[in-house]
Amino acid sequence: MALSIISTVTKLDNSPLVMNILFVLLLFPTFQLLADELIEFQHNAGLQPAIPLTPNEKAWLKAHKEIKVAVKSGWMPIEFKLENERHRGIAVDYLTKVANLLRINVRVIDYNNTTNLAEVDLISGVTSSALITPNFQLLNQPYLIIPNAIYINHYTSEKSEANNLEELRNNKIAVFKTGSLPAKLRETYQDIELVDTNTADEAFEHLKRDKVKAYVGNELVVDYHVEYHRLNYVQKSGLSPFTSDVFMAVNANHPELASLMEIALRKIGQNNKEILDNWKISKNEMERLLKLALVGVLTVLIMLIARFYLLKRSIRIQDAENQQKIWHQANFDFLTQLPNRHLLQNRLQQAIARADRQSLKVGLLFIDLDNFKHVNDSAGHSVGDQLLKEAAERITRHIREEDTTARFGGDEFMVVLPDLEDLQGLEKICEKILNELVRPFLISKERFFVSASMGVTVYPDDGRNTEELMSFADQAMYEAKKQGKNRYQFFTESMQKESNNRLAIIKDLRHAIHKNELVLYYQPIVCLKTLKVLKAEALIRWNHPEKGLIGPNDFIYLAEESGLIHELGRWIFMQAITDLNAIHAQLGDAFQVSINVSPYQFSNTQHLLEMIEVLKAHNIAGKHICIEITERLLLEPTDEVIEIIQTFRETGIEFSIDDFGTGYSALPYLKKFNIDYVKIDKSFIQNLEFDNYDAILCEAIIQMAHKLGISLIAEGVEDNNQRKMLEEFECDFVQGFLFARPKPLQALIEYVKEHAT
Template identity: 55%
Template structure:
């Protein structure tokens, strides 16, 4: 049996180490003797805290702590690749966790962290021509990228509410937003970001200040191993948090990697004692290790860790080379900018481990669609880039794009489940579109967004008109962020009338944007953009809070039976905690749940995730009702709606506006109303503009009507005046 190195005999419980004496209990000593090996889950891409090289050797600060612990207690730590889906029975310890990312409830975080890392502020020094940024207070009203699953996002939101946060999934995404000037700063873990800056040669990034925040990194031990937890805790306290001897190995400088060779040099000096032959062999080994280390460093700096495709740095080099060759041969270079449609939804609902596997498989599919000498690179997040040279005409680019679309549209089978996505592709050609490499990529990006606007799952060549559209879109994006910060929104209300009694006890809340220059802007112009750039949750929260304030006034002044319908985007269900927070808001404001009706689209319920089903169920328990908006334009299956206890169906205005006795739309409307009633649902007809339409719907026994015939959407004050006027008319009749 192995016993700790510093113990003189089995009766002695004191371990002598270079970090000081450590006192073990008899149970702990017995546990070590019975368990000479401990299995540790180590992450593969968390540089420099812990990561894995191409040689399959785990490295990093946490790994060095494990080596130190192993030396103290004579325990052999066996590294295992960490995964959120790993078998718990195969792992004893997780080497590095922060409080926000301990996904496995079977493990308990060690009370003594081995690392404390401050958060720092980074800017693009090439674009930073505004007021100097040195502290968090300098970031008020500025756009700041933060890691959405980390602790810093919540801290900033709580302590600096004026900062506009952009949540990113990975560091590469934040660096790209910073490079393009879409954010003013990036706030993140100093040791990780500094490491990335050096490894990936991000020369445009500059650290300009520190934040008051930091995060602890701890180990976590399986809950059924209390002796091991106590042993590691004592060892970690002896080694000490932020042990300088360990951290010095990971100083973030360009010469950092040479430190990896120190163990080899030590080994070499020891072997000098055995003779010249040994020296020669070690020199050969050292030379080989140096070559391998250089290759590893170069590969890490130029290839994406997840897909092993060229990263942005190598992509820029390859593009420059391709353009130079094209100039010599008077040929062209094609760029395909590929974005995966609906990937964010898969990533948010199924988890990042599934998302990573999908990204890897998508990378393989794209690679198989191009020629061996074309460059396929991961641009960042769910975006890829293809560089094509030596092609005959545009049709060659079209053919490749179509092959990629077909492959990405095929189902992805991951972890026993099928996932469906598509792709949007933007294409540019050098030198036809531009001779500037950065502009070439930017134009391809604009063409890709045009493909998305046209319906996704398609490709689109860049056109000069897109540049103007892109400028307008960027301007609108900036204005929209300001609109949220400066409360430029207003709710309008459109009444919903009972067709049988002409009583008005319902209305739909419709958001309007009071732009300081452009005036009143319809949601048609900005809601889809808000969904795309991740602002829909903030806008949705504002709408709900304002609705609660207005409904309380309506209940006091007009009728306690009044109900307001609020539109909710499918994207808002991706972060269901915000929707579920509405239950508490209703209770705090003293508003009954039945006063709110949430309008959703048909597509959300066709193949609903567990998250969607649970969210709807929880809100219904609070009394909130649900309505299906624009019914008839999508899947139009009342049977599946009945499974969710939907209260209302809204017939789309495209059917209402074409109503004539016995025409197709009239037959369809009558059928929908009849079936809905049999299933216990009520029907609201949108877009009523004539009395003939209203009379026909009334003859079909339609419950409610909404449209310009009754009233256009009105500001809250005008809406209240309208309600009282209508009540007065009814009383006179």
Template identity: 40%
Template sequence: MAEEEILNLPFRYFFNNAAFGIALADQEGVILTANPAFARLVGEHPQDISGRNFLRFISTEKKGDVRDILVGLVDSPFQKFHAEFPLIHKNGQIRLVLLAGTTIPDTTGKPRNIMLSVAEIPTGMISQDNQMRAAVAEEYSELQYRKVLDSVPYPVLFVNDQQRITWINKHAELSFGYVMLELLGRPLAVLFPELSWEPDAVKDDREFTSPVSEKPPYAVYAMHKNGVRHPVMLDFMNIDNANRRDWVINVQILSETNAREDASSYISWYDPVTRLYNRVLFQERLGHAITRAEREEKKLGVLVLDIDRFKQLNDSYGYEAGNQSLKEIGDRIISCMRKSDTIARLGSDQFAILLEGVDQAERISTVVQKLIDGFSNPFSVQNEDVYLTASIGLSVYPVDGLDVENLMKNAESAMLLSKKEGGNGFHFYTREMSARAKERMQIDRELHHALNREEFVLHYQPMLDASGKKTIALEALLRWNHPDKGLIPPLTFIPLLEELGLIVQVGNWILRTACRHIKSLQGNGYGQLRLAVNVSARQISQHDFSDNLKKILQETGLDPKALELEITESVLIQNADKSEKILESVAELGVSIALDDFGTGYSSLAYLKRFPIHTLKIDRNFVKGLPDKRDDVAITDAILALARSLGIKVVAEGVETEEQHAFLRNHHCHQMQGFLFARPMPSEELDRWLVANRSGRTPHVHLPRHKP
């Protein structure tokens, strides 16, 4: 949609004369045009603003938040937002503004551009309470959102769950002959008497919100106030609201002469039974996706699904029941996929899925498992439970083909191979890739049961003082004792725990088990034994993390002052404000916090000032080069000097030689660990080791994140 098309004459007058700032941007946030009010807020000439990214005018600490919001607007059509942000003037002055935004859709409802409005918050309002300011912000955001919709060149309606009209734009008033007040609260049937649409029958918001399920428009007649009927196409989009479900309806007015052509076009592109894309449109979208993947040097996956023994269902219950089952199959597939995926019915009982942005081909197996699990529940056919399964074939660009024809052909060949093996399974076109993916799926399944089967165990590695003679700490490492494969390296399964969403559950088990074990050791002569637990970013981001931590400490009887949590810098980077609150609540319990792998990520001195950090851990990659590599020496010296000045303890990981030990000791490193002193050991061996190495000072037990 061109800038001139958006800024039509009525809206351009509003745009140029508005008292608040308005900027029209593309999907990347690059400003296409801005009005004079916006230019005044940032101290620039309107012509100089065009071509610059909107983030340029947001203060550094909030750029990430605004960037996430812009991405969210593009991903969720008709979504809107309002929030307070600091805006930077050309002279460096920062002004607190209310920023509101929404997408401007094209005629199909897809987001094309972003409209951003900016209003400076008066000084007097800044002191008002948050609730009052939020109410004003909501009202302002809603007003600007509807002004934008008033400017689009086609009718737009809002309806609620009861199919009653809650708002229409100016173009709808012109098209149907009503003013908005005449239609508010009235049934949708006033405008579309022949429309058969059941919002209550929608099982999932994805039916209207997910681009993969872009439901084709409903072809009906609209009734003008004067009684004249006009053919139209209606496209429904769901709006996420906290307390209700509303819909936006985009209306395409058809001429009588073009109505048949539009209907024919609809039939050419969409499957009439499931209302998904058909083979023609799927292949066209696949072609565009291949072009993008080639340009961005990324992979993409093509999945072909064939429903096993579907002919028997048709023969037993009839074609009408079969068509109803196909609709439900389509809905189940949609529920398993991302919003960015494309789904189609190729014909008969065969479906296809396009997966873009695939980083590792083997990860497609996770999607396949979700699809297989999606068929685990029965389908209701004439009030009877019928179980269906699917045979799935997969091809990957560019490994299995460089064009539409070969990718489709190879995915179908892989599907037939799966069908020959009895169905209810999958195959990659490439044999080696299929084997790796099946192994990955097997590990996924086994990981889901490993915790209940008590297959996870903890190993401990001692940590010593600078002299290397006194045991100060123990680091406990997670191991998976597989019943057939033995001990599996952590790097093999820890990332999978993260990906499968099991890391929180397993992390809580680690915390509870270690606290209980350390408490037991305290009762056996190690009264001041301390424990440090490494937690993942996902685990610590849970809203109830602090409460759960407090509960575990109470259950195990471990003193909070005997516990240290070890985190990585990713915890601090992901939503810094939220992380700060969580870590402060942890510190208030009396639990200390260690920053692991310091210097390897996005290390920032601001972290040490902002967050309650008590310990720094020098990564083994720096220790490995000591004392010969000049860069490693310089980095290690800098970390030690910084920690001393801030009163922070330092622990060096991966000490393996006497030379490394001597260097760290001479440079006043507090604690060390590594193979030079001891390797990781199971709890039974640990108990014997502690007895043999007792030196009159109680060891400090350390449970980190999961390291090899």
């Protein structure tokens, strides 16, 4: 309070009269501060702790009526002591609340270089990188997380020039050389030149003399410093993305005290608003202090000046609140209010540092919601957003208080689990999350279903830094999807090799499209009655310069994952149209080419509709093209899929369902979309024997499809026995090695000519 009065009034008037009044006002509090530094709990609240405790914790408190706490004397406003005064500050306010919660007295000891820490139970204020005492360990969570703010000399710089660190690139900035901030700045902003300082006064002197563009430091500490020393040339211009975390540290000989402090601080809360507000100069308090100090002394002119100052102060406070809001928006996800990717990395780094000190492990979960895209596309983004919010709440409910759930992006979440002693607890958490997410989501009176694929990595077993752990967790998550979804998968070294191979293939494939390494082969589709060939399926091959000819099964799925499928699909269609012109020139214009289109391509309407314009440009009728799609695409189609299919059909393009029988095999939707052909999957054909299950099912599919006016194509026909059975079932077309393998264009033309009669 005394500092607040001095800081406020002396800005307005430095006259001896005002200073004498202030001395009298501060005289009585000074006498009070000479008392013994003992924080006693309020006895009128009862003798029992105000929070639930275990028997061991109660026994420890009963045996220890007082704890000794080392408190620094020069870290305003967190913990400090002026001449002939008791320690005070935010840390002391926290200790006072702890004393009342635990019903225990707190003995404050001045913390300096001569302090015998062996006699100390607790250190009240330590940054995560400043604990060098081996007999003490940090509590799991900081009780203060303060943004590091940017300060400029507004006499020589404009505020707009330094709103954030990006605008300070290629400039000098001053930083306090101890702590973790300089290392973070050097790692993230290598083109900013750091000027290390030993004290805040040294940093402000650099700023005043224009030796640095800005000073970056703890917002709470620097704001108080600026007010106390009346540094009028200093102005806060913005916030950095980094924070200063303040912990308490407990003597390792008192694990019960560590547990009690964790419980008490959790009860008080991180960045307790009541405590922090006590160390801010509010608008109302300013008015009261000015009236108290200046009544009967200051003239009406001074009062007008005071009002003007209050208005300016109010604007500055509002600006600081806006900056705080900006910091929150930069570190938390707007939709779920979970930490975002940036804050996640910060928390993961903290967990790794603590794990190194305590020889424990850190778990990292990468969670991806299965089937979320379908829900989002079919039910709308508002339902998708609500599902994401509820999924975030479900995940958070099933982890520990010290764990961190973050939204990584889209339908992806990450969970940091520090201080793991074994993997069994980690597996139980994974199972709980999976079981929780598979339960139906009730949104707007409708039930929606998703599941989760989860990748798991462990520090230090799997990686040595945040980037490796996050990358490996991502790889493990994709492996969980590959194995069937709704499961968790721990990272293994083989996944890393597979990932590197996958990335290499994607890189080569990107170049292959433009280096003429791709080629189309064609497999004839034979009419079973006449044995004539009037159709062929276009099948892509990749003529890799080092690996030779690569089939589509080895790279199409990677093109889908990486988004290259759109560019690759366009190349296939353009090449097929060019080849079709050559086929018609030599075989007549009755020939049709089937082209496979991935479900992923239907997400880009423009690319697909360009096919119609290509047909018109080459003067090719739509009936000469058959689009092969999977049945999954039609089960719950989006409006865009329905529109594209209708537009294609209006041009005469035909449709075929590929690999029928491997999925839902529902015939009604085939009629709904006027499907022309159904291709029976080769897995049924290869097992054909008279009166076995596959034969009965195959015959039933053919008969039902014929009644719906749909023609049948049997894939994978490799022997005469299969052919004879398909003839008996009255199958329309066959395709397989018994008749012809996939061939280059000219070989196809020659094959068709040979079998024309």
